[in-house]
Amino acid sequence: xxxxxxxxxxxxxxxxxxxxxxxxxxxxxxxxxxxxxxxxxxxxxxxxxxxxxxxxxxxxxxxxxxxxxxxxxxxxxxxxxxxxxxxxxxxxxxxxxxxxxxxxxxxxxxxxxxxxxxxxxxxxxxxxxxxxxxxxxxxxxxxxxxxxxxxxxxxxxxxxxxxxxxxxxxxxxxxxxxxxxxxxxxxxxxxxxxxxxxxxxxxxxxxxxxxxxxxxxxxxxxxxxxxxxxxxxxxxxxxxxxxxxxxxxxxxxxxxxxxxxxxxxxxxxxxxxxxxxxxxxxxxxxxxxxxxxxxxxxxxxxxxxxx
Amino acid sequence: xxxxxxxxxxxxxxxxxxxxxxxxxxxxxxxxxxxxxxxxxxxxxxxxxxxxxxxxxxxxxxxxxxxxxxxxxxxxxxxxxxxxxxxxxxxxxxxxxxxxxxxxxxxxxxxxxxxxxxxxxxxxxxxxxxxxxxxxxxxxxxxxxxxxxxxxxxxxxxxxxxxxxxxxxxxxxxxxxxxxxxxxxxxxxxxxxxxxxxxxxxxxxxxxxxxxxxxxxxxxxxxxxxxxxxxxxxxxxxxxxxxxxxxxxxxxxxxxxxxxxxxxxxxxxxxxxxxxxxxxxxxxxxxxxxxxxxxxxxxxxxxxxxxxxxxxxxxxxxxxxxxxxxxxxxxxxxxxxxxxxxxxxxxxxxxxxxxxxxx
Numbered sequence: 001x002x003x004x005x006x007x008x009x010x011x012x013x014x015x016x017x018x019x020x021x022x023x024x025x026x027x028x029x030x031x032x033x034x035x036x037x038x039x040x041x042x043x044x045x046x047x048x049x050x051x052x053x054x055x056x057x058x059x060x061x062x063x064x065x066x067x068x069x070x071x072x073x074x075x076x077x078x079x080x081x082x083x084x085x086x087x088x089x090x091x092x093x094x095x096x097x098x099x100x101x102x103x104x105x106x107x108x109x110x111x112x113x114x115x116x117x118x119x120x121x122x123x124x125x126x127x128x129x130x131x132x133x134x135x136x137x138x139x140x141x142x143x144x145x146x147x148x149x150x151x152x153x154x155x156x157x158x159x160x161x162x163x164x165x166x167x168x169x170x171x172x173x174x175x176x177x178x179x180x181x182x183x184x185x186x187x188x189x190x191x192x193x194x195x196x197x198x199x200x201x202x203x204x205x206x207x208x209x210x211x212x213x214x215x216x217x218x219x220x221x222x223x224x225x226x227x228x229x230x231x232x233x234x235x236x237x238x239x240x241x242x243x244x245x246x247x248x249x250x251x252x253x254x255x256x257x258x259x260x261x262x263x264x265x266x267x268x269x270x271x272x273x274x275x276x277x278x279x280x281x282x283x284x285x286x287x288x289x290x291x292x293x294x295x296x297x298x299x300x301x302x303x304x305x306x307x
Numbered sequence: 308x309x310x311x312x313x314x315x316x317x318x319x320x321x322x323x324x325x326x327x328x329x330x331x332x333x334x335x336x337x338x339x340x341x342x343x344x345x346x347x348x349x350x351x352x353x354x355x356x357x358x359x360x361x362x363x364x365x366x367x368x369x370x371x372x373x374x375x376x377x378x379x380x381x382x383x384x385x386x387x388x389x390x391x392x393x394x395x396x397x398x399x400x401x402x403x404x405x406x407x408x409x410x411x412x413x414x415x416x417x418x419x420x421x422x423x424x425x426x427x428x429x430x431x432x433x434x435x436x437x438x439x440x441x442x443x444x445x446x447x448x449x450x451x452x453x454x455x456x457x458x459x460x461x462x463x464x465x466x467x468x469x470x471x472x473x474x475x476x477x478x479x480x481x482x483x484x485x486x487x488x489x490x491x492x493x494x495x496x497x498x499x500x501x502x503x504x505x506x507x508x509x510x511x512x513x514x515x516x517x518x519x520x521x522x523x524x525x526x527x528x529x530x531x532x533x534x535x536x537x538x539x540x541x542x543x544x545x546x547x548x549x550x551x552x553x554x555x556x557x558x559x560x561x562x563x564x565x566x567x568x569x570x571x572x573x574x575x576x577x578x579x580x581x582x583x584x585x586x587x588x589x590x591x592x593x594x595x596x597x598x599x600x601x602x603x604x605x606x607x608x609x610x611x612x613x614x615x616x617x618x619x620x621x622x623x624x625x626x627x628x629x630x631x632x633x634x635x636x637x638x639x640x641x642x643x644x645x646x647x648x649x650x651x652x653x654x655x656x657x658x659x660x661x662x663x664x665x666x
Binding site: 005008009011012015016019106109110113114115116119206210211212213214215216217218219220222251252255256258259260261268271 | 347348349350351352356380465496497498499500501502504505506507508509510511512514515516518519530531532535536539553554555664665
């Protein structure tokens with residue numbers, strides 16, 4: 001096994017991880033504000049079809065990404081109206097959003113089945129990514145760099161900025177935040193829209209880069225993995241970054257183990273293994289420092305002022 | 308045509324189940340109701356897309372004499388049972404179940420509805436009202452394997468599979484044996500992704516095979532995503548179920564096209580004239596059920612000739628890729644020189660030929 005081979009494998013890992021990391025980062029902000037949105041899968045699909053359709057119609061992938069982001073945020077805002085303004089149950093509404101996203105994307109997408117577009121390439125000139133080593137640094141789609149930037153920025157925002165502190169306060173104790181004058185509902189709206197925008201971009205990663213086509217339900221359950229990762233990461237940005245890549249390594253390991261013939265265990269075991277190991281590792285991590293599993297105190301609870 | 312998703316289906320099924328059963332009193336003027344259950348979305352542009360194309364051909368051919376509907380994204384677990392049961396209750400007289408994993412569920416529901424005819428695709432268990440039908444895709448795999456043997460420079464070719472079921476195993480074997488007939492040293496690396504449809508995982512698995520040295524990669528999953536990756540990477544692959552050349556104009560050497568329409572039309576006609584009986588259909592190149600898409604312009608002439616020879620051999624009935632001697636992975640002689648693996652053996656095959664590297 002050569003270095004080049006390991007680096008090539010690392011490129012696979014980065015490809016697998018990026019959309020999950022993007023969606024999970026968005027959901028982290030949502031949950032930190034005290035709202036749980038189970039509609040990630042649906043918002044990703046809306047972003048995937050919006051990004052694909054706009055890119056195909058206009059030939060401009062950047063416009064496609066922008067519209068994917070906006071569509072995800074709009075879909076999320078529908079959820080926001082339901083749970084924040086109308087006080088609907090968050091879990092049920094989030095599930096409904098997933099179903100809605102699957103249906104809507106399939107409906108719009110029926111006109112785009114069987115169409116191909118060119119994949120979105122690295123934003124850097126080809127001359128920077130000639131060999132495998134430099135491809136690791138410069139050879140990725142813009143989504144890869146953006147995902148890492150976004151999760152680091154999110155970590156900084158949550159822990160080092162005043163606005164982040166307010167967001168966390170809203171998630172930990174909405175009544176206290178409200179009583180000292182913070183607009184709880186408005187902050188949650190913004191957090192939900194951010195989560196939707198990130199999920200929309202994650203969806204566009206699927207339909208513009210990973211497999212540049214539209215296929216119904218092409219995200220194939222990645223939204224649920226993103227949701228799980230937020231919990232496993234103990235609602236921390238740094239651990240979310242590490243956890244997502246760890247998960248990506250496990251998923252790639254499954255494929256490499258099978259293809260190179262050293263997987264002696266049944267194929268189904270390999271498919272389940274990333275989930276199994278992720279659960280075990282994160283359970284160990286959270287039991288060690290006792291802080292790993294701490295959810296925002298108001299997570300999932302509706303906020304009704306003066307109620 | 309009525310489009311159902313599974314969720315619509317649950318709602319309408321609840322309503323429909325309280326209606327009286329219409330089937331027994333149906334008169335001749337009423338159209339024959341035909342239903343399909345699909346493993347993936349009709350928009351997969353692969354396996355399910357090809358079945359749905361067959362369904363549309365049936366509607367076009369028989370017009371008002373038939374009324375078809377389908378339920379897509381039906382899982383291959385116990386949840387297929389209520390879907391099948393409700394389709395039968397809604398007065399469908401002919402139900403096609405188009406994936407291997409529906410086998411036992413079809414048999415179970417068929418027992419409850421003796422006057423409804425079921426047809427299960429790619430399975431091997433039948434009953435008085437259950438027919439099985441399949442295509443000899445492996446004949447197409449032998450043609451594409453021949454191309455792979457000619458085109459591969461590394462001598463290592465890839466196969467992206469879904470599950471270890473006979474249909475996939477015989478595909479891997481046919482592809483490998485045909486490639487070895489061209490270049491005896493050919494090795495096939497195999498990845499099963501435990502899914503029929505997951506474009507992202509299909510892409511990563513193809514990337515994995517490419518990184519392990521495969522320069523021609525066949526797919527046995529349902530989306531064009533692997534071919535798109537091959538295109539980007541500058542290696543080659545084959546369309547699966549449909550001509551996917553527009554997704555990868557350079558990378559697609561050829562494609563295996565599944566042609567289901569004629570079977571669906573023939574079986575619906577048999578229902579209408581009362582001649583339907585339980586049978587086992589296994590058609591291939593000869594009958595027109597398996598087609599090979601036009602070769603890519605980049606395929607060298609001698610490779611085209613070699614592939615054509617295999618294709619014509621199947622059409623004339625003079626060639627069979629499963630002609631011995633065939634050794635398994637451990638080197639044990641499984642088929643003696645001059646003997647052939649019969650269709651019965653193929654239908655339950657669970658071992659790979661020598662040269663396949665699998666987990």
